[in-house]
Amino acid sequence: MFAVKRIFPFLVAFLFLCGTAEAYPSGWRVVRGDSVRVFYRDGRQPLAKDVLALSRRTLPDLCHLLGLSFPGEAFIFLAEKGTEWENATRRSLPEWSQGVALPDVGMVFLKLDAAGKDWRVVLRHELVHVILGKNFPPGLIPRWFEEGLATFYSGEEKGNFSEVLSRANLTGSLIPLGEIEKVLQFERGKASLAYAESFLAVKLLIESIGWEGIRSLLQRLQENHDWAAAFSATLGMDEIDFEWYLEKHIHEHYRWNFLLQSDFLVWVIVPFLAVVGFLAVRFRKYRRYRQWDLEERELTEEESRGEENQDSELP
Numbered sequence: 001m002f003a004v005k006r007i008f009p010f011l012v013a014f015l016f017l018c019g020t021a022e023a024y025p026s027g028w029r030v031v032r033g034d035s036v037r038v039f040y041r042d043g044r045q046p047l048a049k050d051v052l053a054l055s056r057r058t059l060p061d062l063c064h065l066l067g068l069s070f071p072g073e074a075f076i077f078l079a080e081k082g083t084e085w086e087n088a089t090r091r092s093l094p095e096w097s098q099g100v101a102l103p104d105v106g107m108v109f110l111k112l113d114a115a116g117k118d119w120r121v122v123l124r125h126e127l128v129h130v131i132l133g134k135n136f137p138p139g140l141i142p143r144w145f146e147e148g149l150a151t152f153y154s155g156e157e158k159g160n161f162s163e164v165l166s167r168a169n170l171t172g173s174l175i176p177l178g179e180i181e182k183v184l185q186f187e188r189g190k191a192s193l194a195y196a197e198s199f200l201a202v203k204l205l206i207e208s209i210g211w212e213g214i215r216s217l218l219q220r221l222q223e224n225h226d227w228a229a230a231f232s233a234t235l236g237m238d239e240i241d242f243e244w245y246l247e248k249h250i251h252e253h254y255r256w257n258f259l260l261q262s263d264f265l266v267w268v269i270v271p272f273l274a275v276v277g278f279l280a281v282r283f284r285k286y287r288r289y290r291q292w293d294l295e296e297r298e299l300t301e302e303e304s305r306g307e308e309n310q311d312s313e314l315p
Contacts, residue, residue, distance in 0.1 A: 035059070035070065040078045044112075047119075051076055051110070054120060058127050062153070067215035068135045074106045074127070081113040096188040101126040103133015125154035135218075140227060142239075144180040144194075148202030149214075151195055161196035165254040168193050174250065177201065177243050201246050209235060 031038050031048045036055045040048035059070050079085045088109055089100055099122040100109045108126040110119055128150035132141060168174045173193070180194045206214065213234055220230035232238045237245075 035073045036076065037073060038076045038078065041080065044078055047112075048078060051078065051119070051123060054123060055127065058124055059131070062127060062131045065153075065211060065215075066131065066218055068131055068218060070131055070134055072106055072134065074108065074130055076108045076110065076123070078112055079109050081111050085109075085111045094184065094186070094188070094191070096191060098122045099126045101129035101133065103130050104138070106130050106134065121154045121156050125150040125156070128153050136221065137225075140221065140225060142177065142181070142227060143183060144177040144198045144201055147180065147183065147195060148198030148200075151199040152202045152206070156199075160192065161199055162254065164193050164196045165200065165250055168196075169250050169254045174247060177239070177246075197246070197250075200250070201242075204246060204249060205235070205242075 027041050028039050029042065029045070029048075031040070031045070031052050033052050033056055036052055036059070038048045038052045038055070055074060055076060059074065062068070063070050077088065079088045089097075093100060098111050098113065101107065108123065108130060110122055110126070112119070129146065132146055132149075175190070175194055175197055177197070180198060183191055183194045186194060209216075217230055217234040220233055221227060224230060228239060231242075235242060
């Protein structure tokens with residue numbers, strides 16, 4: 001999930017032609033409220049209404065939380081997985097993507113996939129991109145901060161992040177924050193690590209300066225359009241020192257976390273315990289058989305000595 005910093009021309013033309021009609025060519029329909037429009041296909045109206053309701057709650061909440069405004073409208077498209085999603089995004093996104101935002105024009109595309117993430121999580125994530133994109137020019141905010149903020153706010157499942165970070169820590173494969181700018185080029189595993197690091201970085205920021213500090217950072221950024229200056233003035237350290245602190249935190253707190261993950265337990269720990277259990281049973285049986293053998297030998301020796309004693313007592 002991420003923001004795309006360019007406008008798809010055919011989508012802009014599509015919106016222009018749509019106007020305010022309730023039904024659109026190619027089967028698109030729309031529900032609207034305040035500053036949000038949700039476009040959907042036939043049969044998706046209940047979902048579209050839920051998306052509209054959540055969007056109308058999320059946008060004001062985000063504006064209040066971040067101290068930003070939301071001028072204009074948000075256009076949210078519910079794209080079916082497969083050809084429709086590929087056409088909407090012009091096949092320019094990696095296969096692991098679940099949503100995309102075009103912040104400049106307030107567009108959000110959600111991939112409707114029952115096997116994917118909860119659409120509510122994806123929608124909240126993409127609306128963070130929309131709010132930031134409406135208030136700041138492209139490229140001003142580093143990708144790690146934007147993705148981390150979107151991931152933190154959306155309430156995405158954090159359990160996997162612990163595993164991903166601990167594995168990267170042990171293998172020395174952590175991604176420098178600056179390289180997260182290229183997250184769209186990453187394969188699924190590396191992208192998961194990029195989101196995990198971004199989430200943790202923003203989490204540490206919020207724990208350090210609170211949401212008030214985040215608002216101050218964004219306010220300074222609006223005033224001087226200088227990320228490095230705004231970051232240093234708000235946090236009291238530059239981004240290089242903060243990245244060192246982030247890596248130190250990961251080294252100290254994410255070492256063997258992946259050992260507790262279900263997949264590792266299923267594929268490594270459980271078979272290992274099964275082998276250990278099997279060997280333990282075999283060893284106990286061996287000891288039992290060994291004991292029986294010793295007892296039998298002792299009994300045989302006693303019987304032999306008894307017979308010898310009887311023979312020696314004969315006249």
